[in-house]
Amino acid sequence: MRGRSSVVVLNDFYKDFIEEHDKFYLAFSFFDLMEYDRAALSVQDCKNKKAYYLHMYGRYLADGKRKLDNAPDSFGPPDKLENGHLKTLKTELAKKYAITELDGFCIYLYGVGLKKLDLLKEAIEVFVDALLALSLPNHWMKHFFLGHIYLELQLNEEGLKIYQHLMDKGFVKSSYIVSQVAMAYNNMREVDMAVNAFTELTEMDPYRLENVDYFSNTLYIKARRCLVHQINPF
Template sequence: MNHGLVDIDANSEKFVFSEVMLQDIAPAEYDNYFLAKCYFDVREYDRAAYMVRNAESAVPRFLYLYATYMGLEKRRLDSTTDQSNLNDSGHVKDLADLLATLKPSIQGRLDGYSMYLYGVVLKAVDLTQVAQEVLMQSIRSAPMLWGSYVELAPLIKEKEKLQNIHLGGHWMKHFFVAHTYIEMYLNDEGIKAYEDLQTAGFGKCVYVTSQMAFGVSQQK
């Protein structure tokens, strides 16, 4: 409905709207953003990307980039009948083309969320070393973005590297370390890390408890 009323002057005394000001979304982009978000939620990624293709503020711009990526992935899966062809050369080329599109879009807008998406695409085309650096930069910029930690974890292959990784001083790093220990099948270290998190105040956290249970199950 808001998008349908985009031409109405909301500043007119005749029309009084109470809007919740959302950080990093320009008021002029509210309507297109919310419509794009609705499209995204129902997996209409191409339509979502189209609605915010000209956005300048941070949140709609990220939605454009992420919807573009998800649209590519959805088309790939929808057009693939043979699971063995999911990673064929055509898909790699599509990802490389997307990377070429994302790179100039991200330059000068290096917020943590854009860096996360950049890292995901780099990882998908097997540029793992660059992806690792980009994801670490994303974490330092947006330390609460758990997706960056999840994408980074499989790239850490050695315990010593995990212990010496520089991600800043945010407490989310402790969750990442515990998660990565479990991913590396270092279950004793992972369980101990989660026990420390419980002691630190996360005793009622269901995620911590479930991860500890998963670590115990891997020991059997």
């Protein structure tokens, strides 16, 4: 595709997708019904990258489903030795990855296969490539994702900046954002701020159970045990 305009490439992409539209959505319907083998078979001859991803992902999930269905003991650990099908998928994806014919979703699936085969170093490199390969719009939902990740990484001040920005843009009554703000202050050991945020959250959503244990802990630290009993009478 080198040397061709992005408009021409985009037109080619939609042309392929329109031609294979029916097969793709038939496979998607099978996929929703968890008939992964049928989904994979329906798009095995398609050229569109979306359809190819659905084909490969369907094969991957079908193999996992077969292993669960055939497992003699559903409570036992999965048999790591039975990974021949996974190795086949990994080999097929590796060939296309080497000649840059995979989109970001298939690159991610390739990374999942590497991780499942305990090829962790290669998997990390491929996961990074998957992120770089995706050309995503600057959607406002990205801020919710980044805020969540910042809190997961204990980058609480960065997370608070994002949530404050979202509240300034109209999400001031979002119980999710208020709970995230409360958790950020809790992580930072800012007990007074955490109690205020949790109290606001309780007033907004009095029957909410999520994160109530953290609220109880902060109240206990503040020696406000009477309020602890009110939110957790057990």
